[in-house]
Amino acid sequence: MGYLFGLIGYPAKHSRSPWIHHHFLDQQHERGLYRIFETSPADLQSTLSSMKQLQVDGFNVTVPYKEDILQYVDTLDPYAEKVGAVNTVLYQDGEWIGYNTDGKGFVRSLLEAYPEVDLSSCKALCIGAGGASRGIYTALLEKNMTRVDIANRTPERANTIVALNDQHTPSLAISLEEAEKSLEQYDIIVQTTSVGMPPNDDQQIISLANVKKGAIVADIVYKPFETVFLEDAKQKGARVLHGHGMLIYQAALAYEIWTNTTIQADELLRKFEQQLKGDETC
Incomplete structure (x- = not known):
């Protein structure tokens, strides 16, 4: 069957x-x-x-x-x-x-791309307060990070995510305007909303004018492969993390739950990246 x-x-x-x-x-x-x-x-x-x-x-x-x-x-x-x-x-x-499996999939994609990063010494900012943000925020807290903040258009909704914090990790809910002004303090910035997806792929949720050089800027949107958010990050001297890694690894974790097996996802990750890049040249 x-x-x-x-x-x-x-x-x-x-x-x-x-x-x-x-x-x-x-x-x-x-x-x-x-x-x-x-x-x-x-x-x-x-x-x-x-x-x-x-x-x-x-x-x-x-x-x-x-x-x-x-x-x-x-x-x-x-x-x-x-x-x-x-x-x-x-x-x-x-x-x-x-x-x-969202948060764990994101963290795996981050550490696969940047294995040298010691998360326990990093400060992170999650942008957005939806379901994906909740998973990523919780997974980052489990890595005993120095700080994990949430930025959202309505800080009240971000506060509902901060309430999940049971790790005693310093954490604040802030507005998008506050986030823009204080970006230089973060080592990892994660865009967790659908902003940047077609048909709104010309949009960017916040300006990265104040991003710290060498910071890791991630976008969970995987198509387009290079969102305007990531393009801006590169121009500002940041390192980037594309969204396809989270999609592949959270899917692998889901498949393992459904089938009670272990899946190898690295080869598929490479194939998916090639496919996404090919789409952008069409």
Whole structure:
């Protein structure tokens, strides 16, 4: 019969997740299908009901449902419960179990790209206060960083993420304007919103005029491969981290949860980078 995996989100048709997970299935010589369930907010409940009837073995959750999905899962993995957002759901014994692999996937991509970085001596800034930010913020806290702050258009929403901090790590919720003025104090800056994705790929969430030379600037948007945010970072002398690494590694962690196996993702990461760069030359 084979596995049935999927993705729920809106919009979601642009997602490369089917391509990624079909590669994982091929790598392990498994039969299966990964399909996209693009679902508007008005149809969320009915789509989820259909997915449960289909007994989808596992599915990913993307914007805008990483927090909304909490009310539909039967059980939460302790880490996902702490984060307060779910991007991976496992179907097991008739129940849905919610997990979060976003943050751990991001940290793995960061350390794979810059293995020399000692996170415990770094100060980080997360821009945005959505589900992805919650996962990344929590994962960075677990690395005992010197400081992790959250910047958002509405600091009140950022404060709900800062409330997750149980590591006694110094952390503040600040406005985007405050972040722009104080960028020079951060060693790692992570853009966690959808700003910079098509059709708004000419947009940039904040100015990087004050970024510290040599800082690592990351964008979780993976298409375009070189967002205007990362282009600006390079021009200011920062090092950059592209979004495709987080996508690949969080997907690998999700696949491992669904199949109880271990996946090798490094080769696929290289293929994905070549594909994304090729798209930009078309």
